[in-house]
Amino acid sequence: MDLLAKSDEEIFAIAKPIWENLVKSSNLKDYGGFTRDFSTQMLFGANEVELGKQWANNKLIVNLKEMYEPFGTLRRGDHITILIKQLNTEIPGEFLGRLVLGVEDGIVKIFGATIY
Numbered sequence: 001m002d003l004l005a006k007s008d009e010e011i012f013a014i015a016k017p018i019w020e021n022l023v024k025s026s027n028l029k030d031y032g033g034f035t036r037d038f039s040t041q042m043l044f045g046a047n048e049v050e051l052g053k054q055w056a057n058n059k060l061i062v063n064l065k066e067m068y069e070p071f072g073t074l075r076r077g078d079h080i081t082i083l084i085k086q087l088n089t090e091i092p093g094e095f096l097g098r099l100v101l102g103v104e105d106g107i108v109k110i111f112g113a114t115i116y
Helices: 010-028 041-045 048-057
Strands: 065-074 081-086 094-104 106-113
Touching: 010 065, 010 081, 010 094, 010 106, 041 065, 081 106
Parallel strands: none
Antiparallel strands: 065 081, 081 094, 094 106
């Protein structure tokens, strides 16, 4: 699959269930669900204990609203970054979500994900 050749709308459609799963799993503090779509590279850096510490100490990542709005993409190398406007149930204002997707063994995987 050539992700980089797809339109933004096609990319948003691919990213939608992946981002929704990250939001849901982060709110539930569900490590298995959260890492479900991670690339091998991402799994090496996604230590369950460290993620647990982040979930325990960061109100931003455990109170995400299920409403979000993708608004752009960046294509670089073999990856595409989806920029997402994200809201929180407890912290006012808008936050920037960043989801980096690529293909590993023929399957779309997460190569990066942040929110700030």
